[in-house]
Amino acid sequence: MATAPDISVDLAGVRLTSPVILAAGTAGLLDEMADVVDLSARGGIGAVVTKSITLQPREGNAPWRILPAGPAGMLNAIGLANPGLDAFLEHHAPRAAAMPCKVFASVAGFSIEDYRAVAGNLDAWSREHGDCFPIIELNVSCPNVKTGVEFGGSPQLIRELLDAVRPHVRHSKLFVKLGPLNPELALIAKAAVLAGADGLTLCNTVPAMAIDVDTRRPKLANVTGGLSGPAVHPIVVKHLHDVRRKVSAEHGTPLLGLGGVCNWTDAAEFILAGASAVQVGTILFADVGAPRRIASGLARWTARQGKPALRDLIGAVELG
Ligand SMILES: Cc1cc2nc3c(=O)[nH]c(=O)nc-3n(C[C@H](O)[C@H](O)[C@H](O)COP(=O)(O)O)c2cc1C
Numbered sequence: 001m002a003t004a005p006d007i008s009v010d011l012a013g014v015r016l017t018s019p020v021i022l023a024a025g026t027a028g029l030l031d032e033m034a035d036v037v038d039l040s041a042r043g044g045i046g047a048v049v050t051k052s053i054t055l056q057p058r059e060g061n062a063p064w065r066i067l068p069a070g071p072a073g074m075l076n077a078i079g080l081a082n083p084g085l086d087a088f089l090e091h092h093a094p095r096a097a098a099m100p101c102k103v104f105a106s107v108a109g110f111s112i113e114d115y116r117a118v119a120g121n122l123d124a125w126s127r128e129h130g131d132c133f134p135i136i137e138l139n140v141s142c143p144n145v146k147t148g149v150e151f152g153g154s155p156q157l158i159r160e161l162l163d164a165v166r167p168h169v170r171h172s173k174l175f176v177k178l179g180p181l182n183p184e185l186a187l188i189a190k191a192a193v194l195a196g197a198d199g200l201t202l203c204n205t206v207p208a209m210a211i212d213v214d215t216r217r218p219k220l221a222n223v224t225g226g227l228s229g230p231a232v233h234p235i236v237v238k239h240l241h242d243v244r245r246k247v248s249a250e251h252g253t254p255l256l257g258l259g260g261v262c263n264w265t266d267a268a269e270f271i272l273a274g275a276s277a278v279q280v281g282t283i284l285f286a287d288v289g290a291p292r293r294i295a296s297g298l299a300r301w302t303a304r305q306g307k308p309a310l311r312d313l314i315g316a317v318e319l320g
Contacts, residue, residue: 005302006309007295009046009277011254012173012198014134016046016102016277019298019310020267020291023258023281024049024106024139024177025078030092031099037288040100044295046277047101050088052108052139055118057084062221067210073229073260073282075208077222080108080142085118089125096132104175105133110145112164120168127171136172138165141179141204141226152178155191162195175256177201180232185239186246193251201256201279202243203236229282233260237273244274244315262290264297271298274315 009019018041027033029051039045060081067075082088096103105122109115119136126133140152140161151161158176166174176192178185180203189200205226210219218224236259248255257270258279267278283290302310 003308005299005307006311007299007302008309009311011135011175011256011276014102014173017041018044018046018101018291018295019271019277020044020295021047021049021104021256021277021279022284022291023279024137025051025076026281026284029082029088030103031095033284033288034099037284037291038100042292044292045101047104047135048099049104049106049137049279051082052080052106053082053085053088053118053122054080054108054110055085055114057087058082064220065222065225067219067225069208069210069227069229069231072231073227074285075210075220075225075227076205077220077225079222085121089121093122093125093129093132097130102134103132104135104137105172106137106139106177108139108142109151110142112144112151112161115151115161115165116168119165119174123169123172131171133172135175135199136169137175137177137201139177139204141177150179152176152188153182154184155187158188158191159195162192162197166196173198175199175201177204177258179204180206180235180239180259186242189243190247193247193253197253199254199256199276200243200248201258202240202275203232203259206232206235228259230260230262233266233269235259237269240270240275241273241317248274249315261294262287264294264301267294267298268301268313271310271313272315272317274317276311276314 061079208227254276257275262283
């Protein structure tokens with residue numbers, strides 16, 4: 001019998017048994033999905049990203065804060081609801097080491113000091129607790145309260161953030177999750193890598209809005225939110241391909257593809273464009289079996305491509 005293709009991946013030295021990762025905020029705070037999904041390699045899952053953790057607890061925005069957006073996907077304006085760093089470490093983080101997959105900790109903030117404190121504390125916690133957060137992912141699609149501009153909004157802003165945070169993340173690998181809209185995305189990605197990011201996650205949601213035509217009011221209480229799901233997928237494939245060619249091919253930086261992955265072909269597109277692994281979010285709201293089918297579909301595709309390992313297909317798009 002032919003040997004099954006190897007779909008394990010290496011993310012800056014962090015090995016995952018499967019390239020399918022549950023995206024920040026779409027799989028509960030930490031391990032809540034375990035009630036409905038097998039979070040181990042058997043369930044096709046290599047890692048779970050926590051809900052973004054902030055320094056202070058946050059209730060998030062008023063409802064409605066999640067809406068279906070038809071075949072495009074969904075709109076959300078959750079507003080980073082989470083228990084805050086201290087409560088997360090006291091009541092939730094102790095469960096991370098026992099989870100059957102890797103856990104990446106997502107960090108959000110409204111000042112550089114917030115990011116430094118949350119990321120630094122999670123890194124220290126991880127080191128003292130069996131390396132339970134081998135990757136810390138900075139969600140930089142948050143506005144700086146002083147300037148109103150997103151931390152990931154320009155090469156200079158991302159450099160300032162990483163100059164402050166990087167020295168405090170000494171043990172975990174540091175990934176940066178960028179937003180999709182900035183035309184300078186490849187330059188921002190490059191600035192992040194040069195400032196010490198070990199990997200990049202592309203991309204967060206696309207700013208969007210929906211209006212109820214009867215009441216003439218915005219459907220989301222927050223007025224605007226983020227679009228995720230199938231509509232964003234081709235946009236991110238293009239960004240990922242750009243960043244692979246302009247940044248990660250030279251620096252060897254692993255990329256995580258994220259946006260509208262619903263099945264193994266969406267995931268395979270990200271791999272061909274240059275992703276080492278994929279994250280899935282919106283599809284989980286409709287189909288909790290998707291991660292397992294994506295992982296097995298990628299294994300069969302790897303075999304059909306005549307490759308022993310999925311990683312042989314990373315960035316292997318043929319441009320003619
Ligand atoms: C309900 C919901 C909550 C989210 N919360 C977070 C979050 O806390 N931190 C973050 O970085 N991204 C968050 N995201 C964005 C997702 O991680 C992901 O970037 C986005 O949904 C695109 O992937 P998808 O099309 O597979 O859903 C959230 C998305 C949704 C739908």
